Amino acid sequence: MRHLLSIADLEREDIERILDRAAAFEQIADREVKKVPALRGRTVLNLFYEASTRTRSSFELAAKRLSADVVNFAASGSSVEKGESLKDTVLTLGAHSPDAIVIRSPHAGAAALVAGWTSASVINAGDGKHEHPTQALLDVHTLRSKLGALDGRSIWIVGDIAHSRVARSNILAFREMGAHVTLVGPPTLMPRDIEALGCAVRYDLDDLREADVVYALRVQRERMDGKELPSLREYAARYQINGRRLHPRQVLMHPGPVNRGVELSGEVVDSPQAVITMQVRAGVVVRMAVLFELLAGTRTDSPARLREPQPA
Amino acid sequence: MSDATLTRAPARPATLLVRGAHVVDPVERIDALHDVLVRDGEIAAIGAAGDLRPDGAEVVDGGGRHLLPAFVDPHVHLRTPGQEHKEDIETGTRAAAAGGFCAVLAMPNTTPVVDTAPVLGALLDQAARDARVPVGFLGCITRGMGGQDLTEMAELADVGAVGFTDDGKPVADAGVMRRALQYQRLAGRVLALHEEDPTLSANGAMHEGAVSARLGVAGIPSVSESVLVARDCQLAGYEGGRIHLQHLSCVASVEAVAAAKAAGVQVTCEASPHHLTLTDEDVAELDTRLKMNPPLRTAADRTALVDGLRDGTIDCVATDHAPHARDEKEVAFEQAPMGTTGLETAFAALHTELVVGGLLELGVLVDRMCAGGVPFGVAQPRIAVGQPANLTLVDLGRRWTVGENGYESRSENCCFAGRELQGRVLLTVAAGAVAYRERSFALTAA
Numbered sequence: 023m024r025h026l027l028s029i030a031d032l033e034r035e036d037i038e039r040i041l042d043r044a045a046a047f048e049q050i051a052d053r054e055v056k057k058v059p060a061l062r063g064r065t066v067l068n069l070f071y072e073a074s075t076r077t078r079s080s081f082e083l084a085a086k087r088l089s090a091d092v093v094n095f096a097a098s099g100s101s102v103e104k105g106e107s108l109k110d111t112v113l114t115l116g117a118h119s120p121d122a123i124v125i126r127s128p129h130a131g132a133a134a135l136v137a138g139w140t141s142a143s144v145i146n147a148g149d150g151k152h153e154h155p156t157q158a159l160l161d162v163h164t165l166r167s168k169l170g171a172l173d174g175r176s177i178w179i180v181g182d183i184a185h186s187r188v189a190r191s192n193i194l195a196f197r198e199m200g201a202h203v204t205l206v207g208p209p210t211l212m213p214r215d216i217e218a219l220g221c222a223v224r225y226d227l228d229d230l231r232e233a234d235v236v237y238a239l240r241v242q243r244e245r246m247d248g249k250e251l252p253s254l255r256e257y258a259a260r261y262q263i264n265g266r267r268l269h270p271r272q273v274l275m276h277p278g279p280v281n282r283g284v285e286l287s288g289e290v291v292d293s294p295q296a297v298i299t300m301q302v303r304a305g306v307v308v309r310m311a312v313l314f315e316l317l318a319g320t321r322t323d324s325p326a327r328l329r330e331p332q333p334a
Numbered sequence: 335m336s337d338a339t340l341t342r343a344p345a346r347p348a349t350l351l352v353r354g355a356h357v358v359d360p361v362e363r364i365d366a367l368h369d370v371l372v373r374d375g376e377i378a379a380i381g382a383a384g385d386l387r388p389d390g391a392e393v394v395d396g397g398g399r400h401l402l403p404a405f406v407d408p409h410v411h412l413r414t415p416g417q418e419h420k421e422d423i424e425t426g427t428r429a430a431a432a433g434g435f436c437a438v439l440a441m442p443n444t445t446p447v448v449d450t451a452p453v454l455g456a457l458l459d460q461a462a463r464d465a466r467v468p469v470g471f472l473g474c475i476t477r478g479m480g481g482q483d484l485t486e487m488a489e490l491a492d493v494g495a496v497g498f499t500d501d502g503k504p505v506a507d508a509g510v511m512r513r514a515l516q517y518q519r520l521a522g523r524v525l526a527l528h529e530e531d532p533t534l535s536a537n538g539a540m541h542e543g544a545v546s547a548r549l550g551v552a553g554i555p556s557v558s559e560s561v562l563v564a565r566d567c568q569l570a571g572y573e574g575g576r577i578h579l580q581h582l583s584c585v586a587s588v589e590a591v592a593a594a595k596a597a598g599v600q601v602t603c604e605a606s607p608h609h610l611t612l613t614d615e616d617v618a619e620l621d622t623r624l625k626m627n628p629p630l631r632t633a634a635d636r637t638a639l640v641d642g643l644r645d646g647t648i649d650c651v652a653t654d655h656a657p658h659a660r661d662e663k664e665v666a667f668e669q670a671p672m673g674t675t676g677l678e679t680a681f682a683a684l685h686t687e688l689v690v691g692g693l694l695e696l697g698v699l700v701d702r703m704c705a706g707g708v709p710f711g712v713a714q715p716r717i718a719v720g721q722p723a724n725l726t727l728v729d730l731g732r733r734w735t736v737g738e739n740g741y742e743s744r745s746e747n748c749c750f751a752g753r754e755l756q757g758r759v760l761l762t763v764a765a766g767a768v769a770y771r772e773r774s775f776a777l778t779a780a
Contacts, residue, residue: 209516210484225520249483249513256486260520 023315025137025144029155029194037198041163044304044311050087051307061088064317067120067142069111071097071127076278076302077147077156081124084309090317093118108132112139121317125149143316151187151245157277158191160308162199164301165235168273173200176232179221180261181239181285184211185246188277189239193219204233207261210250226260230267237275238263238285254284265289273297338496338711340437340468341461342427345767347375348392348723354383355396355727359403359717360697361704370401372723375766380719394761396727400696403715404436404724404762408526408604408706409501409580409652410677412438412469414460415453416445421657421744423457426677427466429655429743431770433677434726434759436715437707438655439470442479443502449474449485451493458494467764470496470710472526475514481506484514487521496710499526501580502627504562506532511566515575524602524709526578527566529587530628534558539668541614541629549620551668554629560586567594567601578709579603581654583628585638592647602709604652605639607680608749611687612636616749622663622670624749626656640693643702650706651699653680657745674749679736681728683750685757696730725763732758739773 023036050056066085070078078094085092095115106114112123116139123140125133126147133146148154165172177196183189183205196203203221205212217223230236241257251257264287268274274286274295282288290296350372357368357380369386371379379386412426421429423440430438440457442448448457454473461469473495477483479502487498498514498521505511505527514525535558540546542553563579567590570577582588582603594601608626613633617624624630642648656673663670681703688694704714715724736750762770 209519210513212516249510252477252484252486252488252517256489260488 026155026312026316027133027137027144027146028153029158029191029198032198034198037159037162037195040159040311040315041166041308043314044163044307045167047307047310051303057087057089059089060314061085061090061317064090064121065119066090066092066122066124066313067115067118068092068094069115069123069125070095070147071125071132072148074126074147076305077126080302080305081145081147081309083306084313087306088310088313090121090313093120108135109139112136116140116142122313145312145316148187151185151190153191154187155191156305156309156312157188158195159312160301160304161192161237161275162195163304163308164275164297165273167304168297168300169234171200172196175201175234176204177201177235177237178204178206178230178233179237179239180206180227180263182211182241183207183216183239184213184250185242186239192237193221197221208251208257227267231269233272235273235275236263236268240277240279241281241284258284261285262287263290265293268293268295270295275301278302337713338470338707339494340470340496340712341458342465342468342765343461343463345769347766348763348768349373349390350392350394350768351386351388352394352396352401352725352727353386355399355401357401357717358697358700360701361403361714361716362718364717365697368401370717370725372725372763372766375723377717377719377721377723380717394727398729398731399760400728400730401717402434402700402726402728403704403717404726404764405434405681405703406705406707406712406715407435407438407653407655407677407680408578408650408710410438410440410655411443411657411673412440413657414444414457419659419744422464423461423469424464424466425742425744426655426657427464427469428770429675429677429741431466431762431764432742432759433679434681434728434762435467435677436724436726436762436764436769437468437470437712438677439472439496439707439710439712441499441501442472442474443500447474447479448472449477449479451486451489454490454493454495466769467762470712472497472499472501474498475500475505475525476510479503482510484510484517487517487523491521491523495523496712497524497526497578499528499580501526501528504528504530504532508565508569512569512573515569515573518575524576524578526580527562528580529559529562529566531558531562534561538629539625540617541631543614543632545614545618549618551620554627556584556586556631556635559584559628560590563587564590567591567599570601571597571599576600576709581606581609581628581652582639582642582648583609583631584635588638588642588647592642595647602649603647604650604706605643605648606652606654607676607683608674610636610639610643610651611683612749620667622665622667623674623747623751625667625670625672626654626674626749627672640688644694644698649702649709651680651684651703652706653677655743657743658747659745663747673747675741675743675745675747678741678743679748679750679755681759682734682755682757685730686755690756723763723766725761726759727761729758729760731756734758
């Protein structure tokens with residue numbers, strides 16, 4: 023594997039290999055010295071065009087635990103604000119010979135574009151409303167530790183599907199791992215023809231009991247035009263996962279950050295069913311596994327490397 | 335769709351025998367003389383004329399009269415809350431009963447508008463005290479009828495909204511209309527649409543045509559309606575939504591609906607008695623009682639509406655009963671508010687102009703006057719054993735002059751005022767209770 027751009031590029035065996043390695047990395051997190059020299063001397067560049075706390079710090083931590091060097095490049099306060107294009111930024115930063123570029127962009131397809139402009143391995147850390155593959159991998163990892171195999175499990179993804187890259191990557195990942203996926207949300211936030219991804223669509227939570235896993239999404243007010251929902255009050259009345267709706271045997275997930283009182287009630291965030299902090303913890307080991315997958319060992323198969331200035 | 339719940343004041347279930355009336359019910363395919371016995375508000379027996387015994391029931395002489403399923407009006411303005419000087423639930427439903435209606439659906443363009451559950455809840459409470467016939471209330475599609483932000487339609491539907499509309503105004507923004515159609519999958523209930531592109535109707539006061547040109551009154555072109563009819567039929571088809579188009583007035587609208595229906599779009603529509611019987615020529619004297627929106631249009635438009643009503647393109651009759659106080663209408667035509675009352679004259683006007691006029695069979699008119707609730711989940715009244723009694727007894731030969739004895743409505747802005755009509759409602763039974771008896775109509779006890 024050279025890049026991680028989309029879950030669609032992964033076979034089930036790829037996902038299992040990466041997550042098995044993530045499980046092996048978990049013991050490192052419990053050590054006093056949480057560091058191994060696997061990627062010593064490698065450089066990981068974090069290129070974030072959108073605000074992100076947990077994903078960026080999670081990648082940074084993952085790279086550092088593998089002893090890689092990390093450069094953080096945030097769009098604000100940089101040449102981007104001076105009008106530099108994505109391509110020029112990537113070419114400029116490429117002069118530092120990064121081994122991996124982790125990119126977050128507000129635009130779908132940005133990670134794939136970057137992959138064409140660099141010899142580094144590119145990891146998509148979220149491209150617009152399209153995909154967020156490492157989130158999907160860490161979610162599968164969390165569920166595998168909690169439930170075992172996902173085959174035949176029913177997973178309901180609830181909320182603002184239209185604006186969610188998490189939903190799109192997770193639909194693909196959960197389906198690849200053998201789960202049945204149901205999407206639930208207001209019709210105004212449900213993309214037309216999303217069923218084509220192989221999932222069921224519903225507009226109410228009446229049969230939520232059928233779900234083994236309830237995956238609530240954040241209501242992304244910052245991405246809305248204000249017209250999709252009559253009110254957050256009516257949204258919560260219809261779609262909030264709360265103590266009345268969540269069954270004790272169900273697993274509750276959320277990609278964070280949570281709007282308490284909107285998509286989740288406070289009591290379920292703090293309930294034993296919630297695995298939200300497990301997801302965050304899984305984020306580091308899964309991203310370690312992804313970096314290891316892409317960077318470990320020598321790589322000679324890259325034609326793009328030829329375009330790069332060669333060290334003397 | 336789930337059945338709509340209608341509300342009315344408590345009423346004593348009727349027990350009466352209508353003897354020897356000519357029963358016409360197109361749904362039940364009845365067109366003959368019968369006795370019909372109502373016991374405890376339910377149709378208990380239908381027999382050959384003279385066959386049924388009253389057994390204590392009040393006997394109503396049906397001889398020479400017609401007994402019809404009572405009518406359902408999907409479009410009235412009861413003006414409550416906030417405009418009770420024009421009408422209220424009690425006077426409006428009394429007018430409905432006098433017109434032979436057993437149920438009406440009220441529009442939400444009141445003061446305040448019905449865009450939140452508490453306003454709707456208060457209206458339902460009031461109807462439970464005041465309504466002479468069952469009433470259903472529609473909620474707004476957009477907040478404040480501003481055409482921008484969707485109302486909490488799911489909650490409004492839970493509280494009892496029978497449908498949603500911004501009637502009086504269109505949902506002019508196509509994107510908002512599309513969102514409303516999407517949200518319908520959650521809220522259920524039909525969207526009833528007032529079709530008018532405000533940029534085309536502008537400040538018009540009557541139909542744009544030869545008459546408005548002669549009078550020098552700004553016109554409302556037919557296309558201001560038909561372009562939105564076409565737009566919303568396409569949007570409903572694309573989103574799989576269900577729409578009911580209100581008060582169609584012109585040829586192009588009828589054609590657009592016919593095409594949409596042929597293409598499988600879930601669309602129903604209504605036409606008003608005034609559009610089915612009058613034209614812009616009638617406005618020549620600038621009588622403000624003939625100012626309504628949409629306006630009275632040409633003879634060709636009227637013919638298209640009648641043809642549409644006959645062939646079923648137009649599903650039902652709706653009065654758009656729109657009361658206004660006398661002082662509000664006693665102004666210059668261009669300054670007057672839009673609207674005519676219609677509940678008390680709907681059947682008589684349509685019977686006179688269409689049935690007596692040879693344009694429509696009585697059975698078809700009865701069907702179209704009874705079918706108005708169907709798009710909203712209100713069952714069409716039927717004369718069949720076991721059904722709740724929703725009946726109207728009419729004298730089809732009786733001629734009367736509109737307004738000669740005043741109106742049951744609080745307002746008198748009737749576009750048919752002073753006209754002689756043929757056909758008079760004598761008795762209305764709504765949801766099992768007697769809601770109206772005509773003054774001169776004597777009842778003989780058994």
